[in-house]
Amino acid sequence: MLEKYPKSYSPREAERKWYEIWQKNRIYEASVQSTKPGYSILMPPPNITGILHFGHVLNITIQDVYIRWKRMLGFEVCWFPGTDHAGIATQTRVEKELAKQGLTRYDLGREKFLEKVWQWKEEYGNIILRQLRELGISCDWSRTLFTMDESASNAVREVFIRLFDEGLIYRGKGIINWSPLSQTALSDEEVEFREVKEHLYTLRYFFENSSEYLPVATVRPETIFGDVAVAVNPNDERYNKFIGKNVVVPLANRAVPVIADEYADPHFGTGCVKITPAHDPNDFEVGIRHNLPIINSINPDGTLNEYALEFNGLERFEARKRIVEKLKEKNLIERIEDYVHNVGFSQRGGEPIEPYLSDQWFVKMKPLAEIALKPVLDGRIRFFPKHWEKTYQHWLENIRDWCISRQLWWGHRIPVYYTPDGRYTAARNVDEARKKLNLSKNVELTQDPDVLDTWFSSWLWPLTTMRWLADGITEDTPDLQKFFPTDLLVTAPDIIFFWVARMIMATMKFKNEIPFRDVYFTSTIRDGLGRKLSKSLGNSPDPLMIIEKYGADATRFTMTYLSPLGQDLRMDIDVKTQDIPSMEIGRNFANKIWNAGRFLLLKRDMVFLQDCCPQNQERVLTSEELSFADRWILSRLHSTISKVYRNLENYRINEYSKTLYDFVWRDFCDWYIEIFKVQLNENNELSFNQALMRFAMDLFENILKLIHPIMPFISEELWHLIRNKSKNKSISLEKYPEPNEDLIDEVLEADFEVIQMVVEEIRRMRVDLGLEPNKKIDVILSTNRTNLIDMLQKIKAPISSLVRANSLEVSVESPTNEKALTSIVREVEIHIPLTGEIDINRELERIQKELERLNKNISSIESKLSNQTFLTKANPEVVEREKVKLESMKETLAKLENLYTKLSKI
RNA sequence: GGUGGCUUAGCUCAGUUGGUCGAGAGCGUUCGCCUCACACGCGAAAGGUCACUGGUUCGAAUCCAGUAGCCACCACCA
Numbered sequence: 008m009l010e011k012y013p014k015s016y017s018p019r020e021a022e023r024k025w026y027e028i029w030q031k032n033r034i035y036e037a038s039v040q041s042t043k044p045g046y047s048i049l050m051p052p053p054n055i056t057g058i059l060h061f062g063h064v065l066n067i068t069i070q071d072v073y074i075r076w077k078r079m080l081g082f083e084v085c086w087f088p089g090t091d092h093a094g095i096a097t098q099t100r101v102e103k104e105l106a107k108q109g110l111t112r113y114d115l116g117r118e119k120f121l122e123k124v125w126q127w128k129e130e131y132g133n134i135i136l137r138q139l140r141e142l143g144i145s146c147d148w149s150r151t152l153f154t155m156d157e158s159a160s161n162a163v164r165e166v167f168i169r170l171f172d173e174g175l176i177y178r179g180k181g182i183i184n185w186s187p188l189s190q191t192a193l194s195d196e197e198v199e200f201r202e203v204k205e206h207l208y209t210l211r212y213f214f215e216n217s218s219e220y221l222p223v224a225t226v227r228p229e230t231i232f233g234d235v236a237v238a239v240n241p242n243d244e245r246y247n248k249f250i251g252k253n254v255v256v257p258l259a260n261r262a263v264p265v266i267a268d269e270y271a272d273p274h275f276g277t278g279c280v281k282i283t284p285a286h287d288p289n290d291f292e293v294g295i296r297h298n299l300p301i302i303n304s305i306n307p308d309g310t311l312n313e314y315a316l317e318f319n320g321l322e323r324f325e326a327r328k329r330i331v332e333k334l335k336e337k338n339l340i341e342r343i344e345d346y347v348h349n350v351g352f353s354q355r356g357g358e359p360i361e362p363y364l365s366d367q368w369f370v371k372m373k374p375l376a377e378i379a380l381k382p383v384l385d386g387r388i389r390f391f392p393k394h395w396e397k398t399y400q401h402w403l404e405n406i407r408d409w410c411i412s413r414q415l416w417w418g419h420r421i422p423v424y425y426t427p428d429g430r431y432t433a434a435r436n437v438d439e440a441r442k443k444l445n446l447s448k449n450v451e452l453t454q455d456p457d458v459l460d461t462w463f464s465s466w467l468w469p470l471t472t473m474r475w476l477a478d479g480i481t482e483d484t485p486d487l488q489k490f491f492p493t494d495l496l497v498t499a500p501d502i503i504f505f506w507v508a509r510m511i512m513a514t515m516k517f518k519n520e521i522p523f524r525d526v527y528f529t530s531t532i533r534d535g536l537g538r539k540l541s542k543s544l545g546n547s548p549d550p551l552m553i554i555e556k557y558g559a560d561a562t563r564f565t566m567t568y569l570s571p572l573g574q575d576l577r578m579d580i581d582v583k584t585q586d587i588p589s590m591e592i593g594r595n596f597a598n599k600i601w602n603a604g605r606f607l608l609l610k611r612d613m614v615f616l617q618d619c620c621p622q623n624q625e626r627v628l629t630s631e632e633l634s635f636a637d638r639w640i641l642s643r644l645h646s647t648i649s650k651v652y653r654n655l656e657n658y659r660i661n662e663y664s665k666t667l668y669d670f671v672w673r674d675f676c677d678w679y680i681e682i683f684k685v686q687l688n689e690n691n692e693l694s695f696n697q698a699l700m701r702f703a704m705d706l707f708e709n710i711l712k713l714i715h716p717i718m719p720f721i722s723e724e725l726w727h728l729i730r731n732k733s734k735n736k737s738i739s740l741e742k743y744p745e746p747n748e749d750l751i752d753e754v755l756e757a758d759f760e761v762i763q764m765v766v767e768e769i770r771r772m773r774v775d776l777g778l779e780p781n782k783k784i785d786v787i788l789s790t791n792r793t794n795l796i797d798m799l800q801k802i803k804a805p806i807s808s809l810v811r812a813n814s815l816e817v818s819v820e821s822p823t824n825e826k827a828l829t830s831i832v833r834e835v836e837i838h839i840p841l842t843g844e845i846d847i848n849r850e851l852e853r854i855q856k857e858l859e860r861l862n863k864n865i866s867s868i869e870s871k872l873s874n875q876t877f878l879t880k881a882n883p884e885v886v887e888r889e890k891v892k893l894e895s896m897k898e899t900l901a902k903l904e905n906l907y908t909k910l911s912k913i
Numbered sequence: 914g915g916u917g918g919c920u921u922a923g924c925u926c927a928g929u930u931g932g933u934c935g936a937g938a939g940c941g942u943u944c945g946c947c948u949c950a951c952a953c954g955c956g957a958a959a960g961g962u963c964a965c966u967g968g969u970u971c972g973a974a975u976c977c978a979g980u981a982g983c984c985a986c987c988a989c990c991a
Contacts (some may be wrong), residue, residue: 276990
């Protein structure tokens, strides 16, 4: 019999089995024909180069909780999965593969290279989705979308053309963030600033044919070859007399003018700024203002070009060293200081970015920002936690145009065609372009070689997942009708600008509707030292290993349990063993549930003599038959259910987990099951026992349903074990429990708490007495409160069992027996008659402490109650509660004092 | 520089509209138990001026202001 339900739960076996069954039965595929109301979530598409990390685990688990919850609530639920082509990341990855064979993408050519990337994508691109399955997620795999699928690409192209025709996409020259490593432009969001220790060099810019010079400070001496002026502040009396004169750029030996511009801050550095329009955004502005020439002295790969004369061809940082040496040699440096400042780095490649002048494509963001701000400000879109709205607003109000062109091959190619003489338009194909430009058939057009920023397809995700413009024409689709707008987006706060804001822009722009109603920003996951998880720090264990060790349910549970809304999640990651010990929370909880289930199953088999299932039992407990404990656990169950709803609705997912944990472990296992054991007495009539068994099983089934969204596997496994013999063989748990307010009895719960306190006190007294664990004791409880007497009488047997008592007497009068250990809890006096001696001093000390505590509380309540303003202003209920509390405390106090004097006389 | 967040037991944190908090949980620690579901367990204990200062209020861990420390995001002057 014991082998039938093993003592310890092995999660992985059950998890593999159930995922296969769920998949085979396609139970998570959504139907647009359903008459149920729709509920949908878009899965943030992971990069095809990605592998599973704990950010995904948390993010995906939360989504699955909501998906499963809503499904059980009777919604037609659709969770749209997919992957992102991740332009730079993927192209770099494949180029690395090529490099192993000594090849570059240029060796293959564009077409052949793209073939290679597609091959790579087919082979490795779905790894991440397979990994996600290990978590047991219930998305609709039949709707999986890849951002470069034809349907999505069609929408991307149409959107580009529309925005181009509207003038919201333009081509322009500007200083952009250039990645010398990937040799492409980046958007502002793809650059992260880090503090770097460098040097500030003060160089000597001599006046022509003079020994006088202007001191010019720079951290980038290698850019002097692009200098076209030196600026001073017109109000700077040290220098304004030189305005209009020429100085000679060191090493370059070119004369450039001294100009006046407010941009030069007299209080910073030397007050003189070299102007290098091609390599600094501010200088570029100055250049335009003063109509200065532009000299680009750096190549796309980050080496200096012919303007750098003898330094031509040197990599920029190597060049800096050599140039500084040369400047020193020629005594052109006045001084060198240590200098800490911020440098932009490529978020992906990690190399310092180069502000670079080039022709790129931009999206005009102002109009889009305006329409995206509205729905958040007016509450149509809600952020959780709310404070991100401010960040969102600030970004949109200070937005700059979005550089969308990338000098890559992997991505959506920009649908723009150029004539040989440089005219251009956006079009679906060459013919259309010719038509738009009024050209004859024989004019050769060339397509723009660049591709679009990856996020230019991601921002359409709410639309492309639902097949919007999948054929380039059809705007309305069944999916859109059923599932748009989506209900919830779960994502990390670091892509609020990259993705969240832009999705809102796009759907507001193209559909004039919000893309989602609620946005939940997940916790950033950190290690015990508060560091972000990263491969290089070695503090990022492989989730699959953790899942393998603890189980998917345990991993899901622990992650949500530890993840508070709006705060970072700290995990105790052991770098050496790559383990996360706190995963034991979930594992132990799963094991606890398993054993509770196992216990009930074993009892069931006894009570029902096999081959029957409590749920087929027609006899149920009548309300008169419900014991005090039964009614208590029912009340607790429904309090818990209503708390679960409240927590899930407010996205307090950690509270949801905690609520379940406490209810299952503390209320159900520690108290109810223990009492149930006593209630299920051999002397009962069989039919009563069967009805009681059914009552307990019903409770447990409710528990399984409550935990199903967060622990889908173990709940499914146990549910099927329970229902095995029944005729009802549906695939998965259905119908989420609903709270029944009528069954919640707060007075009853409070009364039960007194019983719990009494039991705990008796147990403590046992320890005080140094009793053997199995030693049975006699207990006398006394109180003059009739309701308590009544209650204690009714639950006498379970209490006796919980405290291992031979006999338990309940009376009004306290016994006169001298030889007893006595204690007082609330209004209940507890006596344990003893055979041996007790340590009087220790008892006195304990009582003394308790007296002090009580006195303190009493005087605080008394002062409250003697305060007239409190009595008049406070809520009458509160006053009443305080009065009752005081009454109870005074009673306890009197009893304790009594006991104290009695003891001290001995 | 701007904005937001955090500070409650040794550690990680709950504490949702101020009164049911007569401050909680898990881990860790200490003591006792293989009690016929569970040692991934059971029972018990020790441990807190709720960062500091002031204010609002009859009443503050909870609201407001300031201070300190930590963190994040945004901007960025050579």
